[in-house]
Amino acid sequence: MSTTTSTPKAAAGKRAPHGSPLHKLLARPELGSVVGAVAVLVFFAFAADGFLRASSLSTVLYASSTIGIMAVPVALLMIGGEFDLSAGVMVTSSALVSSMFSYQMTANVWVGVGVSLLVTLAIGAFNGFMLTRTKLPSFIITLGTFLMLTGMNLGFTKLIDDTVSTKTIGDMEGFPAAHAVFASTFSIGGVDFKVTILWWLGLVAVASWILLRTRTGNWIFAVGGNQEAARAVGVPVTRTKIGLYMGVALGAWISGQHLLFSFDAVQSGEGVGNELIYIIAAVIGGCLITGGYGSAVGSAVGALLFGMVSKGIVFAEWNPDWFKFFLGAMLLLATLLNAWVRKRAEAAK
Amino acid sequence: MTETEARTALVELSDVSKHYGTVRALEGVSLEVHAGEITCVLGDNGAGKSTLIKIISGLHRHDGGALSVEGEETRLSSPREALDRGIATVYQDLAVVGLMPVWRNFFLGSEPTKGAGPFKRMDVDLMRRTTHEALLRMGIDLRDVDQPIGTLSGGERQCVAIARAVHFGAKVLVLDEPTAALGVKQSGVVLKYVAAARDQGLGVVLITHNPHHAYLVGDRFVLLRRGAMVGNHTRDEITLDELTKQMAGGGDLDALVHELKRG
Numbered sequence: 259m260s261t262t263t264s265t266p267k268a269a270a271g272k273r274a275p276h277g278s279p280l281h282k283l284l285a286r287p288e289l290g291s292v293v294g295a296v297a298v299l300v301f302f303a304f305a306a307d308g309f310l311r312a313s314s315l316s317t318v319l320y321a322s323s324t325i326g327i328m329a330v331p332v333a334l335l336m337i338g339g340e341f342d343l344s345a346g347v348m349v350t351s352s353a354l355v356s357s358m359f360s361y362q363m364t365a366n367v368w369v370g371v372g373v374s375l376l377v378t379l380a381i382g383a384f385n386g387f388m389l390t391r392t393k394l395p396s397f398i399i400t401l402g403t404f405l406m407l408t409g410m411n412l413g414f415t416k417l418i419d420d421t422v423s424t425k426t427i428g429d430m431e432g433f434p435a436a437h438a439v440f441a442s443t444f445s446i447g448g449v450d451f452k453v454t455i456l457w458w459l460g461l462v463a464v465a466s467w468i469l470l471r472t473r474t475g476n477w478i479f480a481v482g483g484n485q486e487a488a489r490a491v492g493v494p495v496t497r498t499k500i501g502l503y504m505g506v507a508l509g510a511w512i513s514g515q516h517l518l519f520s521f522d523a524v525q526s527g528e529g530v531g532n533e534l535i536y537i538i539a540a541v542i543g544g545c546l547i548t549g550g551y552g553s554a555v556g557s558a559v560g561a562l563l564f565g566m567v568s569k570g571i572v573f574a575e576w577n578p579d580w581f582k583f584f585l586g587a588m589l590l591l592a593t594l595l596n597a598w599v600r601k602r603a604e605a606a607k
Numbered sequence: 608m609t610e611t612e613a614r615t616a617l618v619e620l621s622d623v624s625k626h627y628g629t630v631r632a633l634e635g636v637s638l639e640v641h642a643g644e645i646t647c648v649l650g651d652n653g654a655g656k657s658t659l660i661k662i663i664s665g666l667h668r669h670d671g672g673a674l675s676v677e678g679e680e681t682r683l684s685s686p687r688e689a690l691d692r693g694i695a696t697v698y699q700d701l702a703v704v705g706l707m708p709v710w711r712n713f714f715l716g717s718e719p720t721k722g723a724g725p726f727k728r729m730d731v732d733l734m735r736r737t738t739h740e741a742l743l744r745m746g747i748d749l750r751d752v753d754q755p756i757g758t759l760s761g762g763e764r765q766c767v768a769i770a771r772a773v774h775f776g777a778k779v780l781v782l783d784e785p786t787a788a789l790g791v792k793q794s795g796v797v798l799k800y801v802a803a804a805r806d807q808g809l810g811v812v813l814i815t816h817n818p819h820h821a822y823l824v825g826d827r828f829v830l831l832r833r834g835a836m837v838g839n840h841t842r843d844e845i846t847l848d849e850l851t852k853q854m855a856g857g858g859d860l861d862a863l864v865h866e867l868k869r870g
Contacts, residue, residue: 467728471728471729471731472727472728472729473718473720473729475729476707476711476714476715476718476729477715477716479704479706479707479711480704480707480711480715480716483704483705483706483707484703484704484705487698487703487704487715488704488715488716489686490664490666490686490696490698491686491690491715491716491717492686492687492690492716492717493715493716546706550704550705550706550707551706
């Protein structure tokens, strides 16, 4: 690989390496995370008994999918050049709205699910609107939303239900159907898998399609890569960014409904800290933190790494306190590897 | 000359001014852009060249005087509107998104699509092919239009932007200091493409602070200093020496020569 940069004159054409399959592979944003995922898989295959069993795989995939569903829209947002620190608690807000609306109105749970979708999308639109209107950094805007949502989640729940948890809606009309859509299990060859895995894979497919094959995808890369250039050639920057925040909200709604229908009540203090895990998954997956570069598939590999490490530690019967250490080390390694790979890819022109 | 006067200018500014708060950015500037001609706007840093571009390209609105596009007085409200009226602007540094492939940059903001509903998608094959062909016509043979545009040289990037404007049927091409960051050879290449665009019948506005580059290709010369217009000449009214002298500050230059003269 090093020869491509050190001896440019030896190559017949100056730009020849760009077309080569090796170069194409090196230029993929998710390469670093795939290498990391394979390494972690091999590591736990030896370190943890039964890590490669189908039932363990199912557990790992479930853990990955709960992060992955959010990592996909968070990755798109990061490619578009922004953060959303409110993503973690927004999931809880979405679940709370759904649950409390159904309970208080004694309505079919699907009414609550619908209202929750509207409210969550409105929160996303608020983030995007504030960002494009005030032109403040998204870090500040969404930190504000994060704090406000955290307070509202607890405040409203205590106000309405007198405790930090919502009333159970398990016996309400429509619950079995909603449970089937958001939190059921299905079985392949005798192994049970959670339905969230399908949601996750579906989101990755849709997001990849949008990014790579639609005009919107072109605009997402452009607003993240060079916002002023994008605006100058007529890209609707404001609309694209608000859309990206509403995408995060859509992910939060799916995750929130899963949270609610997995059980039948919601703890209002949940979700704090998860926003960073989504961002970490996206970064490990090759998204450039400054925007303009990355992929949805990468975010999925990042989420898979997260799932493997979090469950691998359990299977290896280690103290779960070490999980955070692994996560941090992985983040650093993956980011370094990504930076190195990208430099290689760009230098070989 | 009389023939040119009779034609309607593609873009005409008469006595245009622009203030940011109490700061006068531009005052009483007039210029004409005709098809198949290059109008050069010359000025030092802070002369108001950027403000002038922003008005013509629709980023800012002027607050005095008149801007006419093909004889119709107008006020451009957005870059999109300027583009729709055939005015394309190529910026010195923000013309492209460096990390994106050449073909994505080429069509950015005007991507061709095929299919309908949820399956409406970019016509990627057409985009790749068109990009390659349009650049080939400009004399750039890229083996891989998938490479990030940031890996091209500065001159090549300018040419991609010019080729893009020509491809999308611009009638007026506004070029912001296309040669400012380039070496002598690259500058020559870019000027060649500017002339090629003119020969295809486009009206070109060339913003520069280099009178030599301007005089190589220009038909009209507008000089700006501290937001005010200090000269407006056609090519047969002025020589390169005079242009250089006016550009350098005219009387101020004489004073400087006197000052620097060793006793």
